[in-house]
Amino acid sequence: MTTVPVPAPGAASGxxxxxxxxxxxxxxxxxxTGKTTLFNALTGLRQRVGNFAGVTVERVExxxxxxxxxxxxxxxLPGSYSLxxxxxxxxxxxxxxxxxxxxxxxxxxxLVVVDAVHLERNLFLTSxxxxxxxxxxxxxxxxxxxxxxxxxxxxxxxIHELGVTVVPTVAKTGEGLDALKRALFASATLPAPVRRFSxxxxxxxxxxxLVGVLEADGIPxxxxxxxxxxxxxxxxxxxxxxxVPGLDSGVRGAVDAVRxxxxxxxxxxxxxxxxxxxxxxxxxxxxxxxxxxxxxDRIDAIALHRVWGPLCFVLLMAVVFQSVFTWATPIMDGIxxxxxxxxxxxxxxxxxxxxxxxxxDGVIAGVGSVVVFLPQIAILFAFxxxxxxxxxxxxxxxLVDRIxxxxxxxxxxxxxxxxxxxxxxxxxMATRTISDPKDRLATIMVVxxxxxxxxxPVYTLLIGAFVPATALVPGLGLQGAVMLLMYxxxxxxxxxxxxxxxxxxxxxxxxxxxxxLPPYRWPGMRSLGVSVAQRCRLFLQRAGxxxxxxxxxxxxLATYPRLPDDPSLPEATRQERQLEHSALxxxxxxxxxxxxxxxxxxxxxxxxxxxxxxxxxxxxTMGTIYGVGSEDDRALRERLxxxxxxxxxxxxxxxxxxxxxxxxxxxxxxxxSTVAITVREAGGGRLGWRWAGIQFGYMLVLAWVxxxxxxxxxxxxxxxxxx
Amino acid sequence: MQTLVVAALVxxxxxxxxxxxxxxxxxxxxxxxxxxxxxxxxx
Numbered sequence: 001m002t003t004v005p006v007p008a009p010g011a012a013s014g015x016x017x018x019x020x021x022x023x024x025x026x027x028x029x030x031x032x033t034g035k036t037t038l039f040n041a042l043t044g045l046r047q048r049v050g051n052f053a054g055v056t057v058e059r060v061e062x063x064x065x066x067x068x069x070x071x072x073x074x075x076x077l078p079g080s081y082s083l084x085x086x087x088x089x090x091x092x093x094x095x096x097x098x099x100x101x102x103x104x105x106x107x108x109x110x111l112v113v114v115d116a117v118h119l120e121r122n123l124f125l126t127s128x129x130x131x132x133x134x135x136x137x138x139x140x141x142x143x144x145x146x147x148x149x150x151x152x153x154x155x156x157x158x159i160h161e162l163g164v165t166v167v168p169t170v171a172k173t174g175e176g177l178d179a180l181k182r183a184l185f186a187s188a189t190l191p192a193p194v195r196r197f198s199x200x201x202x203x204x205x206x207x208x209x210l211v212g213v214l215e216a217d218g219i220p221x222x223x224x225x226x227x228x229x230x231x232x233x234x235x236x237x238x239x240x241x242x243x244v245p246g247l248d249s250g251v252r253g254a255v256d257a258v259r260x261x262x263x264x265x266x267x268x269x270x271x272x273x274x275x276x277x278x279x280x281x282x283x284x285x286x287x288x289x290x291x292x293x294x295x296x297d298r299i300d301a302i303a304l305h306r307v308w309g310p311l312c313f314v315l316l317m318a319v320v321f322q323s324v325f326t327w328a329t330p331i332m333d334g335i336x337x338x339x340x341x342x343x344x345x346x347x348x349x350x351x352x353x354x355x356x357x358x359x360x361d362g363v364i365a366g367v368g369s370v371v372v373f374l375p376q377i378a379i380l381f382a383f384x385x386x387x388x389x390x391x392x393x394x395x396x397x398x399l400v401d402r403i404x405x406x407x408x409x410x411x412x413x414x415x416x417x418x419x420x421x422x423x424x425x426x427x428x429m430a431t432r433t434i435s436d437p438k439d440r441l442a443t444i445m446v447v448x449x450x451x452x453x454x455x456x457p458v459y460t461l462l463i464g465a466f467v468p469a470t471a472l473v474p475g476l477g478l479q480g481a482v483m484l485l486m487y488x489x490x491x492x493x494x495x496x497x498x499x500x501x502x503x504x505x506x507x508x509x510x511x512x513x514x515x516x517l518p519p520y521r522w523p524g525m526r527s528l529g530v531s532v533a534q535r536c537r538l539f540l541q542r543a544g545x546x547x548x549x550x551x552x553x554x555x556x557l558a559t560y561p562r563l564p565d566d567p568s569l570p571e572a573t574r575q576e577r578q579l580e581h582s583a584l585x586x587x588x589x590x591x592x593x594x595x596x597x598x599x600x601x602x603x604x605x606x607x608x609x610x611x612x613x614x615x616x617x618x619x620x621t622m623g624t625i626y627g628v629g630s631e632d633d634r635a636l637r638e639r640l641x642x643x644x645x646x647x648x649x650x651x652x653x654x655x656x657x658x659x660x661x662x663x664x665x666x667x668x669x670x671x672x673s674t675v676a677i678t679v680r681e682a683g684g685g686r687l688g689w690r691w692a693g694i695q696f697g698y699m700l701v702l703a704w705v706x707x708x709x710x711x712x713x714x715x716x717x718x719x720x721x722x723x
Numbered sequence: 724m725q726t727l728v729v730a731a732l733v734x735x736x737x738x739x740x741x742x743x744x745x746x747x748x749x750x751x752x753x754x755x756x757x758x759x760x761x762x763x764x765x766x
Contacts, residue, residue, distance in 0.1 A: 355725045355728055355729050358732065358733075546743075548736070552733055552736035553740065673747070
């Protein structure tokens with residue numbers, strides 16, 4: 001492969017350059033071309049990277065400076081295969097590129113990231129962008145993988161064919177980035193590229209009136225020609241063209257005229273572009289015949305096998321969950337030890353009184369009980385990062401696609417549901433890649449059923465306390481298996497509920513998914529570290545803000561009103577009576593009848609109620625209740641195991657209660673942020689609130705009924721219930 | 724004195740939580756009207 005001669009940077013330098021207006025660059029490319037990796041490498045930002053399509057949903061902005069101080073603003077647009085399909089994320093890209101997004105600047109240069117392994121497919125989008133009247137630079141990315149695949153691209157010939165600068169890059173290692181940065185600056189001063197193929201004269205004549213309509217609305221000539229060709233096959237009215245006068249009749253006239261000229265208007269654009277692409281690739285692309293199957297082929301023979309594939313997937317996930325327990329325990333013990341010492345140290349130095357109780361029993365017990373789970377969050381997301389970046393998650397999508405189609409969900413729903421394992425908020429936002437509104441809504445309704453990271457502290461607290469650490473097979477223990485079961489329960493239920501929605505309120509056909517299986521790659525350690533650090537930072541941020549504030553308020557509710565002190569009673573009884581007399585105790589007792597049938601006492605009831613703010617608050621509330629209500633400073637897990645019923649003297653919590661509680665948390669939508677995002681993404685206003693209400697309601701009913709069935713079923717089978 | 728500090732902390736935390744919820748609801752309304760944009764939560 002030949003490197004590209006890139007023009008030297010301009011003469012601007014020093015202070016003048018530092019204050020010069022920024023060069024504005026928009027990055028666009030097919031999904032999974034390494035676009036976000038390139039964006040991160042250019043800007044030093046920390047956007048999430050995955051080896052599957054659809055990671056970038058929102059526009060993300062960053063900036064970098066050249067060595068001479070010149071500043072470049074960079075906008076990362078959602079990945080799309082073309083500008084023609086009309087999904088919300090493709091519309092975002094078009095609005096920005098045509099300068100019709102009021103909130104965003106129009107780029108001076110568009111950087112098109114092209115996957116060297118799939119040049120032919122990537123050139124479709126490139127050819128569309130090249131017609132928009134903005135200078136274009138092509139980053140021919142993943143050239144190392146293309147070389148490994150036996151693909152040779154004649155770069156100077158490609159430059160000649162496209163008429164734009166092409167820079168071979170390997171975003172993961174940073175290869176070619178300096179040349180790319182220089183090319184961006186140099187290209188800004190070059191004329192914008194133009195369409196490289198011609199349409200038959202009769203088609204040009206048929207499209208001319210529509211081009212005129214678009215130009216009259218201020219769309220540049222080249223872009224108007226691209227839009228006119230595109231609109232022949234697009235059935236929807238996009239936001240950026242909503243106010244173009246005469247557009248409807250213009251499109252109808254063009255469609256009729258093209259048909260009268262003997263062409264199929266729906267296929268015209270694809271036929272014309274792919275005919276040109278075929279000529280280009282014929283000149284620039286050489287493929288070495290492969291004799292032996294590649295490593296990816298050999299791994300996929302097992303990973304995608306009808307029987308071994310799903311089995312490998314389940315085993316892999318079980319090992320991941322088991323590792324969360326095995327590896328995190330020593331670090332958790334360490335954090336618990338440090339927190340206990342901090343509590344003791346502060347307790348010894350502060351005079352006895354309400355402030356000391358607030359700090360030790362409220363803040364340290366509440367926030368500390370959540371912070372302890374940081375190692376588990378880090379380990380889980382490190383594993384998920386490895387699976388995503390290696391390309392295995394795309395195989396997982398392939399494995400579940402058959403189920404998804406059976407329940408009536410579009411294959412595009414997989415990525416939002418996968419994102420839901422981290423957090424339902426980005427998961428619901430990721431549904432913007434789904435073009436069909438009913439499919440999108442059905443996905444929004446089930447994304448919160450995927451067990452998010454906020455449930456992890458609840459699961460691990462209860463599993464760590466009540467599920468024995470016995471080994472089932474080497475490398476897999478009972479604790480990991482129970483955790484896997486909770487994740488599977490949420491996922492399987494999500495499919496069931498989606499099927500129900502698709503057959504009732506959101507009836508519609510299932511569509512096949514076009515799934516790209518990328519070659520396996522070694523995960524980049526840097527981007528892996530970045531994504532884990534980002535997850536941990538978010539977790540600590542929540543602990544230091546929302547959970548801290550809630551812990552303080554709950555401490556007050558658990559402490560006041562004060563009961564007159566009765567020195568004749570033992571300390572433990574006095575504290576228990578004070579807790580029951582407090583506002584929190586009264587609230588808990590009011591809630592208790594609703595949760596009693598599930599085997600929960602008022603302490604669990606009030607913790608569930610508090611966790612409507614955020615699920616982790618369940619753990620911090622239990623921490624605060626046990627901090628205020630006892631002198632015992634053991635870790636929360638041990639206290640839950642040792643808790644006895646004041647009435648019967650039997651253990652207040654048993655493994656059956658713990659499982660029932662976990663099932664409750666698998667299903668219940670205890671998250672204000674998710675409700676807010678559903679309101680917004682389901683249409684906003686009354687419509688949004690209606691869907692959010694349906695979502696919240698069905699999940700709460702499901703949670704209560706499932707937890708009741710588990711508890712009552714367990715009792716019937718002879719398991720010990722609550723004391 | 725301790726009681727005053729505790730009262731200030733509790734009221735401060737409560738006020739912060741209420742303001743946060745109000746801001747989130749308001750941001751959701753604005754974003755829904757505008758048809759996009761971030762709602763200002765920590766995600």
